[in-house]
Amino acid sequence: MPQPEKVLTPEASPQEWFGAELRYWRKRHPGLRPTQLGPKVQVSPDVLYKIEKGQYKCPRDLAVLLDDVLETGGVLTRAWGMVFGDADKQRREADSARHSPVEGTVQVRGGRMLGRDSSAQLPESLSSVDRRAFVAATSLAAIAPMELARLVSPTAPPQLPRRIRPTELEQLRHIADGIHRWDNAQGGGGLVGDFASRSMEWAVRLLSVSCPEPLRQDLFGSVARLGIVVGATHFDTYAHDEARVAFKIASECAEAVGxxxxxxxxxxxxxxxxxxxxxxxxxxxxxxxxxxxxxxxxxxxxxxxxxxxxxxxxxxxxxxxxxxxxxxxxxxxxxxxxxxxxxxxxxxxxxxxxxxxxxxxxxxTIHADQDPGRAADRFTTAVAGHGDDYARSRGISLTKLASLVMAKGDPVQAVAIGHQALDDVGRLTSRRAADDLKELRRFAARHRTLEEAAHLRQRITTTLQA
Known part of the structure; x- marks a missing residue:
C-alpha cells in the first residue's frame, strides 16, 4: 500500500512553493506518481520527490520537460525564473553572445518602441526608472538601436540585499502603486506587463532574503499586494497562467501573515x-x-x-x-x-x-430577458464617475452599455455610446476591452440595414487591427 505523500509547506520558501506547484500540476493527471512521471522526463522518481519537497533545485531544462509532459502551458518554466533567479545566468549570457557578435555580453531584447516584443529588465532601483525616462525623453535620432539598448538595459538582474530593510518595502509599495496606475489607465499589455513580470520575479526573490521579524509582516504584505496588481495586469492580457501564479503567491503571502x-x-x-x-x-x-x-x-x-x-x-x-x-x-x-x-x-x-x-x-438582461434599465443606470453612473486614471474601466463600462442598448434599446443611441467607448478603448492595450468590442460588433451586426451601425462595426474592426 503506497505511503501518503508528505504535506508540503509552500509558504516556507520560494523553492518549496515551486515544489508544491509541481505537485499541483502532477495531480491534475489522476494516478500519476513520481515513479511514473520520472521516466517521462528522464530523471529518477527520487529527484521529483525532492523537488516537490523543496529539497532539490529543479534544473531549468527539467522544468521545460515537466511543462511539456504535464501540459501546464509553460507555467513551471516561467515560475522557474521567479524562484531560482540567477542560477541560469551563465547559460543566458552564452546564448546572448551566440545570438549576435555585435551584442557582446549584453543581453538585449528589443521592445515595442523598437518594433519588437519587449522584455525589459527590472531596474536596480526607482532612481533607475527616472534615469531611463530621462534618456528616453531626449533626442535619440542619431543613436543606433543596439547602442540605445545598451544604455537602458542592465547587464544583470539587480543584486539582492543581504537583509530586508524599509527601503525594499518602500520600493515594493511604490512599484505596486505604479503598475496599478499604469494598468488602469493604459491596460496591461506592452511595457506595463513586461515591467510587472520583472517586478514579480524580484519580489519573489526577496522572500528568500533574511528579514528582521518586525518587518516580516510588511514584507509579505507588500509582496502580496504586488502579486495582486501583477496578476491583474496579466489577466488583462490573457496571460492566465502567469496571473494564476501571481495570485497564488499573493494569497499565500497574505495568509502567512494573517x-x-x-x-x-x-x-x-x-x-x-x-x-x-x-x-x-x-x-x-x-x-x-x-x-x-x-x-x-x-x-x-x-x-x-x-x-x-x-x-x-x-x-x-x-x-x-x-x-x-x-x-x-x-x-x-x-x-x-x-x-x-x-x-x-x-x-x-x-x-x-x-x-x-x-x-x-x-x-x-441579455440572457434572462430581465429589465435592462437597472444595468443601464449602473453603467451610466460608472461612466460618469471614472476619470482618465481609470480609462479602461470607463471604456469597458461604455462598451457594455452600448451592447446593452444595441440589444435591447435604440440602436442609434447605442452607436453614439459605442463611438464614445472607442475613444477610450482605442488607446488601451487590454484584451478584455478588445473582446468586449468584438461583442459590441456582433450586436451591431444585427442591424445590417442601419448605416450608422455599419460605420461603428468598421471603426471597431479598424481599432482591433491597429
Whole structure:
C-alpha cells in the first residue's frame, strides 16, 4: 500500500512553493506518481520527490520537460525564473553572445518602441526608472538601436540585499502603486506587463532574503499586494497562467501573515478570472472563500466580494442569486467608510461599485430577458464617475452599455455610446476591452440595414487591427 505523500509547506520558501506547484500540476493527471512521471522526463522518481519537497533545485531544462509532459502551458518554466533567479545566468549570457557578435555580453531584447516584443529588465532601483525616462525623453535620432539598448538595459538582474530593510518595502509599495496606475489607465499589455513580470520575479526573490521579524509582516504584505496588481495586469492580457501564479503567491503571502484584507482581494481577482474563463461556479467558490470571517473585512471589501458573487450568479443566469448578491453588495457599500479602508482599496468608489454590479445585471438582461434599465443606470453612473486614471474601466463600462442598448434599446443611441467607448478603448492595450468590442460588433451586426451601425462595426474592426 503506497505511503501518503508528505504535506508540503509552500509558504516556507520560494523553492518549496515551486515544489508544491509541481505537485499541483502532477495531480491534475489522476494516478500519476513520481515513479511514473520520472521516466517521462528522464530523471529518477527520487529527484521529483525532492523537488516537490523543496529539497532539490529543479534544473531549468527539467522544468521545460515537466511543462511539456504535464501540459501546464509553460507555467513551471516561467515560475522557474521567479524562484531560482540567477542560477541560469551563465547559460543566458552564452546564448546572448551566440545570438549576435555585435551584442557582446549584453543581453538585449528589443521592445515595442523598437518594433519588437519587449522584455525589459527590472531596474536596480526607482532612481533607475527616472534615469531611463530621462534618456528616453531626449533626442535619440542619431543613436543606433543596439547602442540605445545598451544604455537602458542592465547587464544583470539587480543584486539582492543581504537583509530586508524599509527601503525594499518602500520600493515594493511604490512599484505596486505604479503598475496599478499604469494598468488602469493604459491596460496591461506592452511595457506595463513586461515591467510587472520583472517586478514579480524580484519580489519573489526577496522572500528568500533574511528579514528582521518586525518587518516580516510588511514584507509579505507588500509582496502580496504586488502579486495582486501583477496578476491583474496579466489577466488583462490573457496571460492566465502567469496571473494564476501571481495570485497564488499573493494569497499565500497574505495568509502567512494573517492579512484578511489582502487575502480577500486576491480571492476577488481569482473569482473574476474564473468567471471570465467560463467557470462561474469556481468563481463563486473563490468569492465565498474571500468572505470567510467577513467580520474582519471592511464594508467596502465586503461589497467588493459580494459584487464578485453577483457576477458569478449572473453568468449562471441565476436571477434570484444575482439579485440577492447585488443587494448584499449595495448594503455593504452603503456602510463604506474610506477612512477604514487600506489605501489600495480607494479605487473601489461609487463608480467602481456600480460598474461591477452592472456587469452582473447585464448578463441577466441579455440572457434572462430581465429589465435592462437597472444595468443601464449602473453603467451610466460608472461612466460618469471614472476619470482618465481609470480609462479602461470607463471604456469597458461604455462598451457594455452600448451592447446593452444595441440589444435591447435604440440602436442609434447605442452607436453614439459605442463611438464614445472607442475613444477610450482605442488607446488601451487590454484584451478584455478588445473582446468586449468584438461583442459590441456582433450586436451591431444585427442591424445590417442601419448605416450608422455599419460605420461603428468598421471603426471597431479598424481599432482591433491597429
Amino acid at each position: 492579512d484578511w484584507w489582502l487575502r480577500a482581494k486576491t480571492f476577488s481577482f481569482l473569482a473574476r478570472q474564473a468567471i471570465w474563463l467560463g467557470d462561474p461556479d469556481e468563481g463563486l467558490t473563490y468569492a465565498e472563500k474571500g468572505l470567510v470571517r467577513s467580520d474582519r473585512l471592511t464594508p467596502t471589501i465586503q461589497a467588493m466580494m459580494h459584487s464578485a458573487r453577483a457576477r458569478a450568479f449572473g453568468k449562471m443566469h441565476d436571477m434570484q442569486g444575482t439579485m440577492a448578491a447585488v443587494g448584499a453588495a449595495d448594503d455593504a457599500f452603503a456602510r463604506s467608510n474610506p477612512a477604514e479602508d487600506p489605501p489600495w482599496m480607494h479605487y473601489y468608489d461609487e463608480a467602481q461599485h456600480h460598474g461591477d454590479t452592472a456587469h452582473a445585471l447585464w448578463d441577466l
